[in-house]
Amino acid sequence: MHLNHNNHHASLSTTPSPPSSPDPTTRLTYLSLDPPAPDPTSLLSDHLLSLIFSKLPISQYFSNSLVCRRWLYLHGRLVQSLKLFDWSFLDSGRVFHRLPNLSDVNIVHACIRVPRNSSILVTRKYFSVHLDSKLSENRFIDEGNLLPTRAIDKGLKLLAESYPNLRRLVAIGASEDGLSSVAKECQILQELELHSCGDLSLRGISGCMNLQIVKLIGCVDGFYSSVVSDIGLTILAQGCRRLVRLELCGCEGSYDGIKAIGQCCQMLEELTLCDHRMDGGWLAALSFCGNLKTLRLQSCKSSIDSSPGPDEYLGSCPTLEGLHLQRCQLRDKQAVGALFSVCRDVKEIVLQDCWGLGNEVFGLASICRRVKLLSLEGCSLLTVEGLESVILSWKELQRLRVVSCNKIMDSEVTPALSTLFSVLKELKWSPDSRSLLSSSLAGTGLRKKGGRFFKSYKG
Structure with a gap:
């Protein structure tokens, strides 16, 4: 049995034992015939002692519960x-x-x-x-x-x-x-x-x-x-x-x-x-979720929606703020296009380790005009050209994170993209371990120095 309190665990499968080879002083203590010293905690009420126990680190619960039956009893009521x-x-x-x-x-x-x-x-x-x-x-x-x-x-x-x-x-x-x-x-x-x-x-x-x-x-x-x-x-x-x-x-x-x-x-x-x-066709039902703020799709091994239907029947989620895709198959352009259409008012897009996310598929996200945060991780097919074609049209973009996207190269960053980078509130740029830009930005004021740093790059 494991005990868990506030996301911590304690095991009841072990019991303490005396040292295997105690020193002479310790041995005399074991053999002493003197009456045990009085327990000072016996003067405290159960309520007060429980209050003290509740202030201790969770890691001490197990050892404290083994002191005596009373402590075991009180600790059991804290779990x-x-x-x-x-x-x-x-x-x-x-x-x-x-x-x-x-x-x-x-x-x-x-x-x-x-x-x-x-x-x-x-x-x-x-x-x-x-x-x-x-x-x-x-x-x-x-x-x-x-x-x-x-x-x-x-x-x-x-x-x-x-x-x-x-x-x-x-x-x-x-x-x-x-x-x-x-x-x-x-x-x-x-x-x-x-x-x-x-x-x-x-x-x-x-x-x-x-x-x-x-x-x-x-x-x-x-x-x-x-x-x-x-x-x-x-x-x-x-x-x-x-x-x-x-x-x-x-x-x-x-x-x-x-x-x-x-x-x-x-x-x-x-x-x-x-x-x-x-x-097929389930995406169109999202428009009935009138208060939906976050939509997460994880481990979609096949198409997100095998038959989304025409755009005029899809509707949208006007309250949606975050769209998170993780380990999803994004090769079906019709399904991905339908998803972005339903989520056209989204403010945050997070794409992590998704397969098939090339320039053409990512270009479908341009319909989402209100994006303020874009996070890309493990998108190995996307290039700077595909990234630029979308985010330059997002006038409200404030935060950008690009991590482990190996086809995105520093040398391909254009002046237009560098200008956008210089006014972002947050930029995390480490598409691969060879990126010079990520190391050059460390410890710098991005708003002040970003634009000047990118002037040496040519499209």
């Missing part, structure tokens, strides 16, 4: 976050006596029955698991490696009844019954992350009226293959209308599902799609 690795700790009820004030619980690792001492560790985007040598043909985790759904639902019911003030929950393989228990008992639950949960199980969280952050992880290659489709997205949208952030990983869906989210969840500000399996 608010738990990542569970041993299901029996929950199933036996010990967790409720040991840690009565939890508000953040993650049970995913405890639900996966794999050897903890294996030397094989597989890490995916969302978690790491130890595996034995008996792997199945196509998957790292078989259905038999997960606890039965009935056992998981029972554990969720126990958690919900014991922690009505639960604010964050991470679970896997739960059904509608288990999630319904959580929705009924945990009225202030604000953040929920569900792994390997299908459409129908999402009916269980329709009663979570105060949910603000939801992460749904459907299909993960090699681990599990549950299906979250338009049905599940519609159920989620109709039941959880206060969503502010939604992340869909390995989920299916289409125009209808995203439209339902936009129409019902009018407070939605941040939408993330990772390794999505959306049907």
Whole structure:
């Protein structure tokens, strides 16, 4: 079992032991028959001692809890976050006596029955698991490696009844019954992350009226293959209308599902799609997200939208401020053009390690006239010519970051581009390790010296 409080971890698997070869003075101390010295902390009330403990570094929680039973008892009441690795700790009820004030619980690792001492560790985007040598043909985790759904639902019911003030929950393989228990008992639950949960199980969280952050992880290659489709997205949208952030990983869906989210969840500000399996035409539904501020697309291995349709039907997101693309396939010019069209009012564009982003594809971003920040990293096909053709048309550009874009050369920077650089509020320029410009700008006043530095370059 690992304890986590404010993003720190403490392990309860070790116990202190006396020195293996104590010196004579130490040995006399062990053999002394004198009564133990009085404990000065016994004069302090539990409330006051707990207040003192709460001011100590989190790293000292484990060692302090081993001093005596009282300290163990008091430290258990300070812990608010738990990542569970041993299901029996929950199933036996010990967790409720040991840690009565939890508000953040993650049970995913405890639900996966794999050897903890294996030397094989597989890490995916969302978690790491130890595996034995008996792997199945196509998957790292078989259905038999997960606890039965009935056992998981029972554990969720126990958690919900014991922690009505639960604010964050991470679970896997739960059904509608288990999630319904959580929705009924945990009225202030604000953040929920569900792994390997299908459409129908999402009916269980329709009663979570105060949910603000939801992460749904459907299909993960090699681990599990549950299906979250338009049905599940519609159920989620109709039941959880206060969503502010939604992340869909390995989920299916289409125009209808995203439209339902936009129409019902009018407070939605941040939408993330990772390794999505959306049907063609889903981009047009983004226009229904009337308060969307940030759109993130991650690990889109195929086209972002296989059939976006004509521009006149796409609409736009007028409130959108940030567009972030990471490890996405951008070779489909029609799909990329549709994306930039929907996001034409965006103020920040971040492109990181995207494939196929050449000059012609990047030129489609010229439709975004209000960009103030552009960040490019790992865009190996883009050249200075392609960069210049777009950013010179952005009259509001204030910040530019170009990192690890190997075809962008210092020697190709034109006077027009150097003039733009000299008036930027922020410039990070290190397209490759040979860039002279990045080293020359170190420690200089960019606004004052940038233009003069670039005069030696010719287009």
